Amino acid sequence: MTPGMTLYFGYGSNLDALDWAGFCARCGFTGAELAPVAKALLLDCELVFDHYAGSRKGGALNLRARPGQAAEGMVFRANAIALQALDRKEGAPEEYQRVQRHAVLADGTAIPVMTYVAPSEGFQAPHADYLAVVRRGQAAHGIGHGMMEAAARDAPAPLTIGHLFVYGTLMAGEANAHHLEGLPRDPGVVRARLHDCGPYPALSLGEGEVRGEVVALPLERLAAMDALEGSAPGGAPGGMYRRSVLTVRTAAGPRPAYAYVMDDARHVPLIPSGDWRSLGGRHAAWAEYAARTAESER
Incomplete structure (x- = not known):
């Protein structure tokens, strides 16, 4: 990996290149590099809408522990400016906090990654605009919508790996x-x-x-x-x-x-x-x- 780069696991709005680029432009993060590496799974986790984001007018995706489930997302390489931008976008550390996890790649290897998790506030219904952003990002990386769509209804998702x-x-x-x-x-x-x-x-x-x-x-x-x-x-x-x-x-x-x-x-x-x-x-x-x-x- 290039020196000064961090492996970051994205699972929500940061999957969408347009949303990311728009945020960086509005907030002056010039040179923020978030480069896709590979699709991956976080084991024993699931996607949930249990954090309210005022900027999204509703619930924003979060990760919650669920043994046996697996949340799909994307591993990115993030440079130092991108990490600053991610912290700002995620409201870290006041809202979301950085955590270390291991992501499993398609060939079965596990790599250490950083991602963001927020304390649970109970189910928070997402706004349609936010769902559209995440769907667009998931589609761009070949990630299925099923777990997110179930989470948006506050319904249990089928097991990713059964x-x-x-x-x-x-x-x-x-x-x-x-x-x-x-x-x-x-x-x-x-x-x-x-x-x-x-x-x-x-x-x-x-x-x-x-x-x-x-x-x-x-x-x-x-x-x-x-x-x-x-x-x-x-x-x-x-x-x-x-x-x-x-x-x-x-x-x-x-x-x-x-x-x-x-x-x-x-x-x-x-x-x-x-x-x-x-x-x-x-x-x-x-x-x-x-x-x-x-x-x-x-």
């Missing part, structure tokens, strides 16, 4: 399959690499194909999956695995799904076939590992 891709001991017939018992499964393939950790595999991002299953996962089961995989909330690095989002190829077409990735798996031997089952049964190896390892460390 499936989990499993590739090892959680697959049907494997040692941990009971954790997902009774849930629909379909075969699927992701672009990634598979590594042999002995009793269990690990998935890393990169060229290759990994075969597994895509499971329809109810929201209330996700916390248990995070605990099982030693994953930090919000898709942040730092746990044994990191919850990410990958596109799974299935017979019914591509499907986004959560997947648990081991970012430091490079030192672990590869499974060339990309198929955990190709190694033969590893139930005994898992049982031995589970017997000598505390549940919180598996």
Whole structure:
């Protein structure tokens, strides 16, 4: 990244180049650079209208924590002048405050970003003019309107990600399959690499194909999956695995799904076939590992 640039996650009116340019011109922020980088998701967040903005004559978009949901937005590179302009536009720190998050890109990588969040004031109905600005910005970047439109009605939005891709001991017939018992499964393939950790595999991002299953996962089961995989909330690095989002190829077409990735798996031997089952049964190896390892460390 260019020195002096900050990665910023935009999810509301700042998606719209005309609205941004107009604000900078009115307020004298010459040279404010807000350059699009990539679409991204903030995990365990949803869009809401729970902050009143007088300049918008109604509610303005905000982020609220919701485990399992994912808010779509755009990562921008912002220079120092753009950061000053963003702070002014967002009323920071009195109204919105800067917060640090990790955004998940289309290839499953996670990058640290800055975004803005305001304290909740309860539902605030948005003005039609503001909705038009955000729709225009979303359309320009290929971002769907569904979550915002639901938020504008103060209605729950469908889950952005409703499936989990499993590739090892959680697959049907494997040692941990009971954790997902009774849930629909379909075969699927992701672009990634598979590594042999002995009793269990690990998935890393990169060229290759990994075969597994895509499971329809109810929201209330996700916390248990995070605990099982030693994953930090919000898709942040730092746990044994990191919850990410990958596109799974299935017979019914591509499907986004959560997947648990081991970012430091490079030192672990590869499974060339990309198929955990190709190694033969590893139930005994898992049982031995589970017997000598505390549940919180598996």
